[in-house]
Amino acid sequence: MPRYFLEVSYKGTNYSGFQSQLNTQKTIQFEIEKALEILLKEKIQMTGSSRTDAGVHALQNYFHFDIENPLQKWKGIETETHFNYKVNAILPQDIVVKRIIPVHKEAHCRFDAISREYNYYIYRHKNPFLQGRALFYPYKLELQKLQEAASIIKEYNDFTSFSKRNTQVKSFVCNIETSEWEFKSGYLIYHVKANRFLRGMVRALTATMLKIGRNKFSLDDFRQIIIQKDCTKASFAVPPDGLFLLSVNYPENYFSAGYL
16 A cells, blocks of 8 residues: 655644544544545545644644555546645645655654654744744743753753653653754744654743743752652643744655655
8 A cells, every 4th residue: 555644734723732532623633634535535544753732833744644546546636736735725724734745655754753843932022923823921031041951951861850741651761962042033942853752841841941041940950850750840831832843854865765
């Protein structure tokens, strides 16, 4: 059976997360599977590359799925552009399919990914046009302490303290490649890149560092929070609004032989 990757982008405000759930239909996966079923006249089951929580956005995420016939044999669909047009006409306005990519049958959008990148966006002055896409945070912050805290994160790899409870993962080890704060286009942004992330991890890191920036925690406190491996010590008190999955990254040339 042919296998395809779907590259997608979405605004997560109105959804209960990325992955389909038993108790709700309001997820990104549900909406895309429903659109594919309407378009292809058969039920499609997809696998996601990186889960995002309720309200979290993505500039790039991936699914993969298998289907009986290759793209060229789907009735009324001749090219990638034609497929994108048709499926996006069915999808809600806050979800878009950007590419469909044929891959070999062993390709796996989750297990083959080598890293993920996130930004958490913060704005400091009231702006109604940023509501729902960034955190309004008008408090005084010591930016040097934020940057020092971000650097400390790269010294560790066990992030138990920054994982929400009720998770099914067996390991809390994550290899952090990039962790930094920056000003860009009027935003204060926390940027982090790692091979994997735990449930709620980026928001917990952001919220805890903001406490350091406001002198409610010291840098030594931050180290102790990491070392103690206790999620009750960290703060998770930032909303999903400002969190964006920027990219899911694969080995070099991973798609080069598979473009349509």
